Amino acid sequence: MGISKLQSRKRIKQRIRKKISGTAARPRLSIFRSNKAIYCQVIDDEAGVTLAAASSKEAGVSGNKSEQAKAVGKLIAEKASAKNISNVVFDRGGYLYHGRVKALADGAREGGLQL
Numbered sequence: 001m002g003i004s005k006l007q008s009r010k011r012i013k014q015r016i017r018k019k020i021s022g023t024a025a026r027p028r029l030s031i032f033r034s035n036k037a038i039y040c041q042v043i044d045d046e047a048g049v050t051l052a053a054a055s056s057k058e059a060g061v062s063g064n065k066s067e068q069a070k071a072v073g074k075l076i077a078e079k080a081s082a083k084n085i086s087n088v089v090f091d092r093g094g095y096l097y098h099g100r101v102k103a104l105a106d107g108a109r110e111g112g113l114q115l
Contacts (some may be wrong), residue, residue: 014093029088052079069100073107089114
């Protein structure tokens with residue numbers, strides 16, 4: 001039997017996380033994408049704390065999933081800037097940088113975050 005899609009994503013995620021780590025000066029912007037929603041967190045890995053979080057459920061934006069993801073990106077940028085965070089390391093979470101993941105990153109950049 002071959003590797004399932006979930007197992008493949010898990011391997012890719014582990015490979016990314018070996019190279020990427022969030023600090024207090026430059027935390028990690030982590031993304032999780034489900035079929036219905038998209039979630040993101042700004043994480044300080046050294047202290048092991050989540051500094052800010054946002055989701056498409058919380059944003060309350062109608063439209064297609066890419067538009068919702070862009071709104072979530074703007075929301076997380078707003079919350080991060082309220083905590084004086086301007087630079088983050090982007091963690092795509094094993095997903096391709098395309099579609100909703102790219103839309104969220106673009107929204108975060110429009111909101112003022114530097115990825």
